[in-house]
Amino acid sequence: MIDKLSATPVYLQLVAILRKRIESGELQPDRPLPSEPYLAAEYGVARGTVRHAIAILRDEGLVVTVPGRGNFVAG
Amino acid sequence: MIDKLSATPVYLQLVAILRKRIESGELQPDRPLPSEPYLAAEYGVARGTVRHAIAILRDEGLVVTVPGRGNFVAG
DNA sequence: GCGGATTTGTACGTATGTATG
């Protein structure tokens, strides 16, 4: 999934992957994304990199973050 | 300047400080801000915290970042 | 053109705090 040798930064690769998972319907509106630690383990990246990617999706309005609960696909 | 015990996160305190330095005219349009390592040392915070604050000012359009050159007050 | 210095960019790891369930 993630190519750490690519010219595209890992966090942008992750943005693209998560956006695809959302737009494909695999991750559905009002449903939580996998937790940040889970995504970090799933893709073999640091949690900070996951947070960087999610922050971009949040800016785009695709994701809503709720402290203590999780990151949700915008409804 | 920075109160690490405040309820206001350090990076938001830094946003307020830098915004004031810009709006007061101390930091002038098209002139560079002090470098990130310099600001980090000046305020006794980590460089990541400085970058967090600058990213917000960039989103607000007050700062323009040029890789390899520096962060500039929007002209 | 080359090398070194400076500055921002990316990525990692760790620790602690806050909110929720």
Next chain:
DNA sequence: GCATACATACGTACAAATCCG
């Protein structure tokens, strides 16, 4: 109280871009 999850903050390392001698 405890476990889970996000928020903040620190530190480190290296890459990439720029500039200058």
